[in-house]
Amino acid sequence: MPLLNTVIPSPSTVPPPFDDARVQLLRSLLADRDWSQASVLRQPLQQALALLSAPGGGALDEATWLLVADETARYLDFRRLRNLEAQLRGCPPEALQYTRADWEAARMAEAALESHLRQVRLGSYAPEAVPMFRIH
Template identity: 55%
Template sequence: MNAIADSILPLSPVRPHRRFHVGAHALRPAAVTGFNRLLEQLQTAPLDEDQIASFSRTVSPARNATAVPPWILLHMRDAAAVRLMLGDPGWEPLDCAAGPARLVSDYLRDHDGLVPDRLPVLGRLDDSIVVEAAWPHIGAEVLDYLDYRRLRRLEASLRGCDERGFRFSRADWEEARQAEAALVRHLREVGTRSYLPAAGGPGRFRIN
């Protein structure tokens, strides 16, 4: 199991006080079963109602909280990047990441999944768990895509083009990234040596 296992309480055979609520929402067994089918597709171990409910209290321990927890906000930012990536005609995700990314995107479109999106504070808890479960499969691809967007903006600006109409493929990004890396290496090498001759040499440049 991935990082979710480190955050959510492990399964235990003895739990006299089981929890079934995320905020004011009672988790439905059928919804938990469907959610675990998705986690299985993402190669993540299943969770039961008590684990999910207990984790929700870890994410937002204050009963009177009104703000969305930072953990959820972080994962929703990542989720937005996933949806941008899948909807960008200039980017072709690697096959190993495309499937898990689509699973995430499809789940995000279901506003009444395990936890209804309209639930205050914790409405995106289940979406965030899905993003974290998928991240080992899609994280590197999403970061590459965000770098692609950065270089596309830069290349379009250098050419005086509108980014929205600028044709820039994954191959173009890879070429631009290699050129940028070569420039960085060159600048680092320049920083470790001097263009001026060493002391005792023929002397400084002269302008006649």
């Protein structure tokens, strides 16, 4: 039984480019002057963006998807820390000179703080009690 009012796409219709939040984030990552990558990373990211932005959306291999996922996760953390640093300094994030090297140093500091807090939770600053020694 045929469906009424079915729409059959015309063969000349080209699907729009694949443009979702991930592609927008990848564009932002590549355009951000403070988030620099080595050319070894930048070139595959630009190629991935070109493939994803092409009409019909290209297919990326698993290694490229992993590279894009890792780099965008790092970039999101960079933006989080840049916004936090801007709030602490009382200026907009765009006015702050905050680079990838600053982000890496801040991540190391956060990891050290987290390790210290974990040690404090698991241990104590007070020395352990000495067992009682009694003479009968």
